Structure formats: structure tokens, C-alpha cells
Amino acid sequence: MTGSEPARQLPQLAVACPTCHAATGDLCTSHGGTRPRRNDTHQTRTAAWREADLAQRDETHPTPGRYQVTYERVGRRRDIPPLIVEAAGADHLAKLVHTDARRYLGSRDVEVRVDLEEMRGSILCGMRSGGQFTVERLDGGR
Ligand SMILES: [Zn+2]
Known part of the structure; x- marks a missing residue:
């Protein structure tokens, strides 16, 4: 589909x-x-x-680079393949995760938050948790 x-x-x-x-x-x-x-x-x-x-x-004082997003869970699924993207910073990465993860969620009200200090993020569907993921820097930048 x-x-x-x-x-x-x-x-x-x-x-x-x-x-x-x-x-x-x-x-x-x-x-x-x-x-x-x-x-x-x-x-x-x-x-x-x-x-x-x-x-x-x-x-946002970006840290452009190549990132791998590994989903712990999206909606009720735990088998979502990792996302590898070039992102200009946390907000840009959040947008890319939004586009990717939204396909697996029934809700239209999806929000993604990325914390590049903690190297993890969360997905919100309205008031409910829509999932969690970890972020890994692939190009060795800092
Ligand atoms: Zn149009």
C-alpha cells in the first residue's frame, strides 16, 4: 500500500x-x-x-548530519524498520520522522519530538503516546 x-x-x-x-x-x-x-x-x-x-x-543552531532512527515502538507495532536520513538538526529530523512514522499510525494528529542531547525522541498522537525511538549519529560528527 x-x-x-x-x-x-x-x-x-x-x-x-x-x-x-x-x-x-x-x-x-x-x-x-x-x-x-x-x-x-x-x-x-x-x-x-x-x-x-x-x-x-x-x-535552531543545527547540527547537520546523518542519523539513524531506531523505533522502539510506533503505535502498536514494534517491527518498524529503522530510518536513515540526512537532517539539518533536531527539528528537521523530527519532520522526517513524522513523515516516516505517520504511515504506521491511524491518527492524523501526530507530533514528533527529538532530543539530540539525549539522542532519543517520542511520538505523540494527540494526548496519547504514539511511540518512542532512539537516535544514532552515523557520520561521526559532533
Ligand atoms: Zn498541492
Whole structure:
């Protein structure tokens, strides 16, 4: 199911789309919202994400690098494969985890927190815990 929607992996899903008004984490839609765009998003969304991402990088004193996220649990599942990503910092990593983990959760109200001091993070579904993960730095940076 998820394999047929490569757009789910796109980082710009972390922002809402200015063109079709797809919500954060949702696929863009074409034809008045009747058809999800499974392979790409509107270009305006990519641009909006870049802007938001750059703004965030300035704010958070990022530590860019390559990270492995190992899930202890997502929702009720404990068999989620690890996520290996390039991230610009804690907030960026949280966005990428959000995009990845959200696929395994029924809730639309998902929030991800990453603590790069503790090298771990948590997933929240509304008021409930949606899971936990540990973070490992792969490129030896500091
Ligand atoms: Zn769109």
C-alpha cells in the first residue's frame, strides 16, 4: 500500500500545500481534490517547505548530519524498520520522522519530538503516546 505512494517520502509533506491546501503530512491532490498525487507535490509546496526549512535552520543552531532512527515502538507495532536520513538538526529530523512514522499510525494528529542531547525522541498522537525511538549519529560528527 505505502509502496505505491512515493510522494509520502517527500520532505515537503511537512508543510501544508499553498496550491491544493493539502494538510501537513497529506498528499497533494489534483482535479479539485479528487485525485491524490502519489509521485510528487505541487512546486509551490516544495518552495514553501524550503523556505520553512531554511528559516528553521537559522533558528535552531543545527547540527547537520546523518542519523539513524531506531523505533522502539510506533503505535502498536514494534517491527518498524529503522530510518536513515540526512537532517539539518533536531527539528528537521523530527519532520522526517513524522513523515516516516505517520504511515504506521491511524491518527492524523501526530507530533514528533527529538532530543539530540539525549539522542532519543517520542511520538505523540494527540494526548496519547504514539511511540518512542532512539537516535544514532552515523557520520561521526559532533
Ligand atoms: Zn498541492
